[in-house]
Amino acid sequence: MDPATGAVHQIVAPDPDQSNPSAGITQHLWTLIGSDAAWAGDPKSGGLARLDLAIRAVTIWFTVAAKALNPIGFDLQGHAIVSGGPNYNVPGSTAGGAWIVTSPGVARQIAPDGFHVTGALADTHGFWLMAGYDLCLVTADGRAAELGVLPRSGDRNLAGPCA
Secondary structure, three states, X not given: OOOOOOOOOOOOOOOOOOOEOOOOEOOOOOOEEOOOEEEEEOOOOOOEEEEEOOOOEEEEEEOOOOEEXXXXXXXXXXXXXXXXXXXXXXXOOOOOOEEEEXXXXXXXXXXXXXXXXXXXXXXXXXXXXXXXXXXXXXXXXXXXXXXXXXXXXXXXXXXXXXX
């Protein structure tokens, strides 16, 4: 959207070949927007799709066998953080795990497979992860600590870096 005029310009057209009928998803849902790219889970492969905003090209940057990846945040360098969900195209697929994707095909796992991450935020302390009602911190050296269990009522999400 042009802030001066309010005019809307389409960046990418819907792709008629993208579908995952078992999950009811038929298009990329660009849920994470960075300075140079938009990120989405790919409904066909289950991988992480990247839309280059300059050239308007969509590529699959990262996949994990039997997982559907969901972009949930950025690290301090602007790399996408993704969580693993069940891939409904793969029998027996389960949710869990989180990765920082630094370049095509290259990622570092920051949460184990059995850990179902729903939100992520990076600051100078490390990676803050929401997993259900649990708040965890993964420090730069890879150590993870559960910081507490949040109340079991109401919505919750990570709001910003910790001072």
